[in-house]
Amino acid sequence: MRHKVILVILDGLAYSVAEHALGHLQAYVQAGRGALYRLTCELPALSRPLYECILTGVAPIDSGIVHNGVNRLSNQRSIFHYARAAGLGTAAAAYHWVSELYNRSPFVAARDRHTDASDLPIQRGHFYYADHYPDSHLFADAESLRLRHAPDFLLVHSMNIDDAGHRHGLDSSQYRNAARSADVLLADYLQGWLDAGYQVLVTADHGMNTDRSHNGLLAEEREVPLFVLGSAFNLAPTAQPRQAQICGLICDLLGAAHDKPACPELLI
Numbered sequence: 609m610r611h612k613v614i615l616v617i618l619d620g621l622a623y624s625v626a627e628h629a630l631g632h633l634q635a636y637v638q639a640g641r642g643a644l645y646r647l648t649c650e651l652p653a654l655s656r657p658l659y660e661c662i663l664t665g666v667a668p669i670d671s672g673i674v675h676n677g678v679n680r681l682s683n684q685r686s687i688f689h690y691a692r693a694a695g696l697g698t699a700a701a702a703y704h705w706v707s708e709l710y711n712r713s714p715f716v717a718a719r720d721r722h723t724d725a726s727d728l729p730i731q732r733g734h735f736y737y738a739d740h741y742p743d744s745h746l747f748a749d750a751e752s753l754r755l756r757h758a759p760d761f762l763l764v765h766s767m768n769i770d771d772a773g774h775r776h777g778l779d780s781s782q783y784r785n786a787a788r789s790a791d792v793l794l795a796d797y798l799q800g801w802l803d804a805g806y807q808v809l810v811t812a813d814h815g816m817n818t819d820r821s822h823n824g825l826l827a828e829e830r831e832v833p834l835f836v837l838g839s840a841f842n843l844a845p846t847a848q849p850r851q852a853q854i855c856g857l858i859c860d861l862l863g864a865a866h867d868k869p870a871c872p873e874l875l876i
């Protein structure tokens with residue numbers, strides 16, 4: 609069965625904070641309408657390498673996207689590629705590095721910030737390039753794409769939690785409140801997405817440490833949440849999904865052929 613899918617990446621959100629700060633998402637879990645899993649991110653725990661891992665299922669040391677400064681097109685096939693090959697529509701409201709990985713590199717704001725190009729892997733996009741670009745605007749950008757284009761696969765990628773972590777650290781009210789704010793913003797859209805038949809996944813690329821950074825092996829840097837919501841998920845409490853399985857999992861939901869590790873134990 610083919611489903612539409614929305615993937616939300618809350619950049620830099622550690623599992624330990626996701627577990628207690630996201631009251632709206634946890635309401636779905638407590639009501640038996642969603643599940644929360646703990647993922648251990650691949651290494652290194654950096655953004656661009658893990659966007660690539662989540663979206664292609666390939667670990668950084670194999671993709672070659674090994675740090676944030678590797679500024680080139682991905683040479684792997686991503687969810688966007690598999691979806692397009694299956695004739696499905698794609699869209700993203702995301703940081704500009706996502707455009708650089710799958711559409712065009714380097715990013716040229718005047719050309720790429722607003723993308724509407726049926727022949728590109730990400731056909732419709734709003735791409736921002738400031739870490740303090742408000743999450744409120746980002747979620748509105750994503751909803752605009754959904755309403756206007758009804759994409760089969762939509763990526764929604766926010767940056768304010770990571771930004772607060774780099775300014776104030778893991779153990780700060782600012783970091784925790786950025787997570788709470790993202791959860792409240794998501795509350796405006798989530799039920800509408802589910803009612804429209806989307807399967808929704810909410811995760812993070814990496815976590816955050818008390819030194820206001822991330823790259824290492826500390827639990828707070830590596831452990832991230834994966835919330836799943838929608839009729840296609842079995843919500844099995846014992847499943848142990850891996851970050852590199854998200855690409856294959858989403859392709860399976862979309863009904864798009866792929867050659868990546870997947871996670872059928874999450875699905876009905």
Ligand SMILES: [Zn+2]
Binds near residue numbers: 774
């Ligand atoms: Zn960061």
